[in-house]
Amino acid sequence: MKDFAYSFYRSAAWKKCRQSYIDKRILIDGGLCEECHERAGYIVHHRTLLTPANIRDPEVSLNHANLEFVCKKCHDNFEGHFYQKSPKKLTKCEFDASGMPMPPSNLE
Template structure:
């Protein structure tokens, strides 16, 4: 989470908006990921990237039409999200749980 957004994501307004959006998605389709439709939603994603300039604008930050309930896999594919931040991960795990250096694959 970016430093400028910490206060917003901890706010009552965001927590209420997030809970209402998830409840809405649960009523619509049981809470499936709005991207892949294969997994359960995990995180409410802002479709408009939040910036220091728009973080105080509820028409952007609290607008249900600008949100998506997505699974972790789909969320991490958005630019600037996920551990790799758009770059392939250098490490993965094999079927037995052992780390594999992906740079050598």
């Protein structure tokens, strides 16, 4: 979560909006992911990404027309949304037995 959005996502207004959107989707199709229609929805996603400039605009941040209920797999496929708990640390340089530098083995 971006720092500018921290308080928004913990606000009563967002929690109420989020829950009402989930309830609406459950009535429509049982709460299936709106992207793949195969898995259960898991995350309420903003179609127009929230920014510091629009997060206080309820037409963007709290508008059901700007939301979709998606599974985690589909959400992770959206640009900039993949969350990896333990990012792979890349080694800058490794050395062979004779002390010569060689490419890192964990770049793949």
